[in-house]
Amino acid sequence: MPQFDLPLEQLQQYVPERTEPLDFDAFWEKTLAEAASFSLDARFEEVDAGYTELVTEDVTFAGYGGHPIKGWMLRPRSAKGPLPVVVTYIGYGGGRSLLGEWTAIPSTGVAHFVMDLRGQGAGHRSGDTPDPGVGGPHFGGHLTLGIDSPETYYYRRLFTDAVRAVEAAQAHPFVDASRVLLSGGSQGGAIALASAALSPTVLEHAPLAAIVDVPFLSHVRRATEIVNTAPYGELVRYLGIQRGREDEIFHTLGYFDGVNFAARVTMPALFSVGLLDDVCPPSCVYAAYNHYAGPKSMNVFPYNGHENGGAAQAAEHIRFQREVFSGA
Amino acid sequence: MPQFDLPLEQLQQYVPERTEPLDFDAFWEKTLAEAASFSLDARFEEVDAGYTELVTEDVTFAGYGGHPIKGWMLRPRSAKGPLPVVVTYIGYGGGRSLLGEWTAIPSTGVAHFVMDLRGQGAGHRSGDTPDPGVGGPHFGGHLTLGIDSPETYYYRRLFTDAVRAVEAAQAHPFVDASRVLLSGGSQGGAIALASAALSPTVLEHAPLAAIVDVPFLSHVRRATEIVNTAPYGELVRYLGIQRGREDEIFHTLGYFDGVNFAARVTMPALFSVGLLDDVCPPSCVYAAYNHYAGPKSMNVFPYNGHENGGAAQAAEHIRFQREVFSGA
């Protein structure tokens, strides 16, 4: 059944109760403080991949635990002064890939920072960043890695990297630190949401806005009840093996669930949803959207799945970005 | 079985006999002459999609039968004089999509012409060009459309459009008509092969080289014997219903099979193949490659399917393009 989730009218009203650990803010405050104890050490080295109209740079900065995180920075060669920057986060299993995938944003006249994902980059786009974490029993990819406690959970490290990535982008000599737009789809949308909630708590310049396409890791418990496709299906299977540990595991996830971040964000955001999306189901996307505390708009794609708006949504990104940067 | 086709050593030696209609050249000579009777009427209208570093234009030109064919033309805004141009053909079911998908090539400092596909553009990338052809009974997409005779076959119209697209690109005021690179993957590879064979017979300036990734429509009879995935599977099913017409249908296909074009091309070409490709099987790709009469090289991706080299092959394109254009 293509439209397997709630009908659109109900989705628009769907504001499920959030379950949030009492020490949510303390947890993240402590986590980010620990990260801040490591020098950011953002380095940018120009590389020649043939894109002569752009300046393309290989990035390294210190993320969670001071671990080196890779990335790309691209900007128009024609640019003279400080540029606004789009910080992009990648979907599940992907990495920063090669530079050729990232020419669109800098062609609009702004800088583009693409963060690599620790331990990922072997499922679709290639990656270059290891994850020196501790791994308990897990199934499949990274969704269940270290899920036994908030402290060891993979996404603690990743979301911390994401905040540090903003800081690294802002540190670039050609970037105007006061004009940052966060962007991501699916897992990238989850990271963008987390970064939008956490960055303002520690950075001098908060990002201006966020693009959050079909966010993953949002209203996770419901997701595990209505889809078992990858990646949520990895969690379903994990719970099926680790019988009786549901409450414990969902407690951990409470520190990372997009609905809890959404309720803390105040910057404007552009969301999108595909009504046939069985990877990040519409009700879970709307759960984040309806809890989102800042100005917001939603692009609905009634006949699309997880690919959602594709090239049409990319065009929307450009429109939104122009609005955000021109207004700053 | 991932490597379901011949092993690599045999692929490299695989030169199957070609079956070519006696009047192959006459057929195409007549077809292109008819097309030439229509004015090309190439029009380029600038559109603003937010890519400020580029000049982006909507293209219309007269293809087969004088039918209006759409396309995109992109070039770096910084460019002053005549530029080399890459002419790109799209894969099965796709269309020219939106401009945001085509920023990579112009970011390398050259012009980029993307031809829309008549009647396609509803399977993955969207398209904008109707196909005023005559349709006999067909199954699924365009592979069996009008296949009853070479005259009515869909690819007669499409390959003719492809030659006219080169002419249209060359007609652009910022383009150096003597420096054209043809490019395409899958069905786009089939079109690039056909265009590489046919363009030099009618255009003042022949293209310099061609990129032919995992070409479709090549050694078709074998393809129908070893894969039934889409799109070859549409032909398998068509033959299964139109029992007893195999010889007639493969006779039609002889005018369009990539091996027959390959044997006629003299310009250099870069090919690629995925050894796990069950859409355009490796032996059919090698059939075209091994019959290819010009200078050539093959990128082999042993653990990839139809996605073949992905971003890595895109990087190879840039390297090859640089070589081609710098050598001219």
Next chain:
Amino acid sequence: MPQFDLPLEQLQQYVPERTEPLDFDAFWEKTLAEAASFSLDARFEEVDAGYTELVTEDVTFAGYGGHPIKGWMLRPRSAKGPLPVVVTYIGYGGGRSLLGEWTAIPSTGVAHFVMDLRGQGAGHRSGDTPDPGVGGPHFGGHLTLGIDSPETYYYRRLFTDAVRAVEAAQAHPFVDASRVLLSGGSQGGAIALASAALSPTVLEHAPLAAIVDVPFLSHVRRATEIVNTAPYGELVRYLGIQRGREDEIFHTLGYFDGVNFAARVTMPALFSVGLLDDVCPPSCVYAAYNHYAGPKSMNVFPYNGHENGGAAQAAEHIRFQREVFSGA
């Protein structure tokens, strides 16, 4: 879930609002008037396929645009005078096939007219009729062919052929023009519904009744929300690529939706439905049935899918036909 649609009690009450273009009747009046400007030119040529108890004839008549449409006519050899006739329409992707498939109806002592489908006949039963239409971008088979406007939509041509087929059957010297029964399942059911609504507006003798098994193209918008199997799935995918054009496309479909034809028919009809049918979902079948304005009965097959009643429903056809023809 076998019974994925509404439960039977709700199906029986399901009368969704119809959305009908204001000029629905004008559109069809104009369309049929244009068709009437071509001479019907119905020709019947006896062929020997070995069925000695029957007279079997190859049929050609002028359909939409005066295009030649093929068909079969079969009647018992023993018949002396004018016979009632069953006019049969075929399911999606099929054609008139060979004569051996159509011996059952003439064995009941009546004539049988089977209309070929333009452009179809390559998916299951073979066909022999080309479709000289204009094709915009479309995906897969005929459901999205020319869907950009009612004027160019494939089903405008096909439904017009269907009305002309009744006229052709009535023109046969052995047929009693006042005793026609329309019949079809799936796409054939959609055609039968359209023909039942349109034929009486232009023919001297309206058909007496219709058999409408699991009709396709009925309550289409809901169908695209609850199934993505072929053929509705072709439309789902088309809408997924042609983002933002939903209203335009469903406006076109309003001229062809079975619920709008059903509301106009006054002749008796026998319907059938399979409660597990995920090709033509039960609620869409009931939408047509519950809007059907003539006397009607529904055969419910609770444990069948799209095959619905199979041989059992064929037996019902014979019973219904006997009733219809004996009552005339």
Next chain:
Amino acid sequence: MPQFDLPLEQLQQYVPERTEPLDFDAFWEKTLAEAASFSLDARFEEVDAGYTELVTEDVTFAGYGGHPIKGWMLRPRSAKGPLPVVVTYIGYGGGRSLLGEWTAIPSTGVAHFVMDLRGQGAGHRSGDTPDPGVGGPHFGGHLTLGIDSPETYYYRRLFTDAVRAVEAAQAHPFVDASRVLLSGGSQGGAIALASAALSPTVLEHAPLAAIVDVPFLSHVRRATEIVNTAPYGELVRYLGIQRGREDEIFHTLGYFDGVNFAARVTMPALFSVGLLDDVCPPSCVYAAYNHYAGPKSMNVFPYNGHENGGAAQAAEHIRFQREVFSGA
């Protein structure tokens, strides 16, 4: 959708109306009386399979119609006196398999009787017992075998065997006939339910309790409406072919449906359910559980399918068994 059935809160309240043939009790009384006319003839022959800590015996006893039914009996070699016994029934398509699969229960210090299933034992675990029954048209395995009437239905023979198996276990010299625990999952759960209802009506010593994991053959009509996986899917397909015989077939099933047995049992029972179980759907399991007339408890596995509790539920069995046998 993992949780495709009712939500847990509704499952816990789900008490569907039972449809029970008027002569249900008479039917079983007569059936068991007929069986009692055959001598039980339980034979136990020691076999050496290398499990030296256990005494392992090959069992034969006379089941329905006096047909010889096989089984295994295992007990700890250290045991001196009469032991409590667990009687285990197997899931669909399985047989008694080899002794190595049954060492866990006797390792807890009790006897273990495993009944082979007539005619089954070729789908997963191997079996050794033929079924000299009469077979009408059936599809797939045993679910539709002889379903034309209660008298000829396969499960009449099987459930009778199950009662006789208890009697055979009780006849063993090392068994304390007053301490029997019935146990089974899926089809085995259905048999355990039937045996729990029927054994007390004919045996001198009723079993003390039953373990009923994810019972099959329970609330069958609903099952056929919401799943078409094996084995219920065999019935769905059978009903799809034998159109119009639904009432007759469900009448037969009324004599065998677990809800009707559940309503008759008074001994304590441990149930389990997997909320993602699409083989024996949760609502059908709860239908039996909620109608169950004895003391009962339910283990819910929210992220498991038909495998339900796996090793965790096996640990629960040991706990329950200890409770049952120590309390006796």
Next chain:
Amino acid sequence: MPQFDLPLEQLQQYVPERTEPLDFDAFWEKTLAEAASFSLDARFEEVDAGYTELVTEDVTFAGYGGHPIKGWMLRPRSAKGPLPVVVTYIGYGGGRSLLGEWTAIPSTGVAHFVMDLRGQGAGHRSGDTPDPGVGGPHFGGHLTLGIDSPETYYYRRLFTDAVRAVEAAQAHPFVDASRVLLSGGSQGGAIALASAALSPTVLEHAPLAAIVDVPFLSHVRRATEIVNTAPYGELVRYLGIQRGREDEIFHTLGYFDGVNFAARVTMPALFSVGLLDDVCPPSCVYAAYNHYAGPKSMNVFPYNGHENGGAAQAAEHIRFQREVFSGA
């Protein structure tokens, strides 16, 4: 891979060694002699299903063990004297269905006898004949039923019925016993082959010829090595559970394998094969064909699977039948 089996040139030369039990002929002689001890008791009762041009009769005759076997007999109402008769055997899981499926053959002016299949008729076409056999452990349908010994194997009973069906057809007052054509596809082809080999050994008038489309149960051991689709897959799974019994089971199958029957037949036969057939693989069909000892021809459908020639092959049947009956 569509053409997963040997290439056509090798198929045409493929004559695998047959493994035939020494007492093959004795086994069948004894089996048929036992059957002959029961009176044939063929009864024909006219039924009215609305096919007024035909005389349609419900048939009952005594098959193996004297068990009552059902069937249909149809003939043209116009016929006066003795008619040639086609005896048709049905594919796996099917039964005689309803009369409406069998009007084609009698429309050619001959009689048509359709034998129902004991115990089948619940998988596609419905059936009406029970199978009072003895069932050992079996998996799925009838292929493994009683396979423990040739004496108890299901196909012993079925092939015996098939010979008796010919006798019953010959006993009809309107039938010319000297003009019988056997016909069947898939399992029906296996039965036709067996009947063609066995009938002449016991009947006064041997059938004249046989139509054997894509025969099942032929060269079975190879089939289990190259396909695991239904029904051969049922045997693969059975062998997978009944480990170590391969030789025994294939010994049983030796009495029933089509290659052993083929080598004994002398009447002319028309075969067909689909080169993509993964149900009855081409090499197994050719094994029977190449061993076939009578005059023979093969229709090859290179792009068809198990559906093989469909309506085109049905037309071939009529052509062949005309040849056979006119030559007699």
Next chain:
Amino acid sequence: MPQFDLPLEQLQQYVPERTEPLDFDAFWEKTLAEAASFSLDARFEEVDAGYTELVTEDVTFAGYGGHPIKGWMLRPRSAKGPLPVVVTYIGYGGGRSLLGEWTAIPSTGVAHFVMDLRGQGAGHRSGDTPDPGVGGPHFGGHLTLGIDSPETYYYRRLFTDAVRAVEAAQAHPFVDASRVLLSGGSQGGAIALASAALSPTVLEHAPLAAIVDVPFLSHVRRATEIVNTAPYGELVRYLGIQRGREDEIFHTLGYFDGVNFAARVTMPALFSVGLLDDVCPPSCVYAAYNHYAGPKSMNVFPYNGHENGGAAQAAEHIRFQREVFSGA
């Protein structure tokens, strides 16, 4: 195609060339020496899971890096003196599970040691051991974890654990250290092979023999060419993303490939293979077997896949174990 790999006769002769890193022995010598620098610290704590006939103990010992590794130890309660011990390794994704799964071996009168797998235990059987390793980009489970170098590869840690597990088992007061049998299937077979090669190089008492069912991680390069099921499919996909790194990755795998271990073992071994196994393909199993340097025998299951011999092979284990232990 069930038998998709080489035919049995070729498998039995299949001895592919091994590619072994020059420093293979040095690598493992160094690795094991490092491990030996950590105290073994084997602890056994009795737990009551209700299996009163057995003594069941929770095990912890120091594996690679001194990391704590869990396990189970079970022995017959009746045992007085030192017992032989079976050391069992688990398949991919599994962990030690609960005690109820391991009663069969101790019921034969010997001790049974089951090693938990670091980081696994979330795919089928549950586990309890974390893996404090460094994780580069990886796809899916553990097969690609740390595969960038032999030093960081997951299996370096796991195989080292496996050797330490033998040492831990030998350290148990009830165990006769001179009588150890290694055992495992699939990944467990790979571990058993590695342990059989490595244990004798560092332990005082080498194990006596090994059971190696359908070993994984053997002749890996070929495996990636002929199957893409899990888990080899994870490597196929990883290689597909990490294009161009094939040689590097297969170099790493050379230190862990079963064929290289097999060539070093001298103790007797019992292997098994399923000819339909598409998880650990027969040719890869035979590659290890045919290179195996000790006395050996192979159980062939021609109609089984990865489940291979199931209960029948378990019975073979008991027979082999009896032979091994009685001979010592």
